[in-house]
Amino acid sequence: MRLSAVDLACHRGGRDVFAGVSFAVGSGEALTVTGRNGAGKSSLLRCIIGLVRIAHGRLTLEDGNSELSIAEQTHYLGHQDALKPSLSVAENLRFWAGFFGARTAKIAAPLAAVGLDTLADLPAAYLSAGQRRRLSIARLVAVERPIWLLDEPSSALDAAAQDRLGELMRQHLAGGGLILAATHGPIGLAGARELRLGAAT
Numbered sequence: 224m225r226l227s228a229v230d231l232a233c234h235r236g237g238r239d240v241f242a243g244v245s246f247a248v249g250s251g252e253a254l255t256v257t258g259r260n261g262a263g264k265s266s267l268l269r270c271i272i273g274l275v276r277i278a279h280g281r282l283t284l285e286d287g288n289s290e291l292s293i294a295e296q297t298h299y300l301g302h303q304d305a306l307k308p309s310l311s312v313a314e315n316l317r318f319w320a321g322f323f324g325a326r327t328a329k330i331a332a333p334l335a336a337v338g339l340d341t342l343a344d345l346p347a348a349y350l351s352a353g354q355r356r357r358l359s360i361a362r363l364v365a366v367e368r369p370i371w372l373l374d375e376p377s378s379a380l381d382a383a384a385q386d387r388l389g390e391l392m393r394q395h396l397a398g399g400g401l402i403l404a405a406t407h408g409p410i411g412l413a414g415a416r417e418l419r420l421g422a423a424t
Contacts, residue, residue: 224286224369225249226271226293226401231280233266240266242279246418250369253392253402253412258420264405265302267420268372271403272299287369297370298323298363302378304355308348312339315347316361323366333361337387352379360388363395371395373404385411 225247232242241263248254256264269275271282273294284293306315316330334340337357342350350358356379363371371392377385389411392402396412404410 224284224399224401226370226403227283227285228271229281231267231270231282232278233263233270233275234278235266235275241420244280244418244420248401248403248416250399250401251396253396253404253415254418255410255412255415256403256405256418256420257407262420264420265374268299268301268374268403268405272297272372274299284370293370296368297372298366298368299372299374300359300363300376301374304359306347306350306355306358309346311344311346312350312358313343315358316365319362320365323362323368325366330361330365333365336364336391337361338384353381353384356380357384357387360391364391369400371400371402371404373402373406373410375406376404377406377408377410 227247229245231244233240244267246254256267258264266275270277271293287296310318312334313330316333320330331340334343337360339354339357339361347355347358376388380388392412396402
């Protein structure tokens with residue numbers, strides 16, 4: 224599988240967010256998207272997933288499932304942790320697994336992978352910011368999708384949770400997945416290439 228972009232441009236709010244962005248990332252590879260605040264890191268991920276319209280350029284996916292869109296083969300972890308406070312940890316994850324198409328939601332292993340298995344019955348309203356982030360990360364492994372788009376994935380995570388995230392990302396890459404991560408700093412993936420969005424864009 225190979226996700227490629229040629230000369231992408233994004234316009235939002237009457238301004239050019241970025242232009243002339245090209246990259247290619249294949250199975251087993253990670254690409255970190257870096258740059259100053261406002262350079263368009265988040266907007267680039269949203270263009271890929273289809274939440275923001277691409278103003279110019281071409282985005283293609285080779286050797287994916289031809290019957291599915293890029294979005295249907297992608298997990299997107301944004302800034303917002305989309306959780307229902309009145310639902311328990313387990314109920315939130317079960318909802319998202321069903322939303323992503325899982326007929327039978329297997330949630331015990333994903334919750335254990337992010338260290339939330341002992342809090343499965345706790346209402347999400349009582350979670351700390353780091354725990355909420357970990358619950359969002361659990362969605363990545365609850366339903367298998369080959370493309371991970373991660374926007375500041377380590378936000379609010381302590382050192383132990385960052386280590387867990389790093390291991391999940393390495394496992395995903397080892398299984399043939401690919402990762403694009405917008406970040407201000409290292410995300411614990413040796414060998415990850417960098418796409419820097421500059422001030423000129």
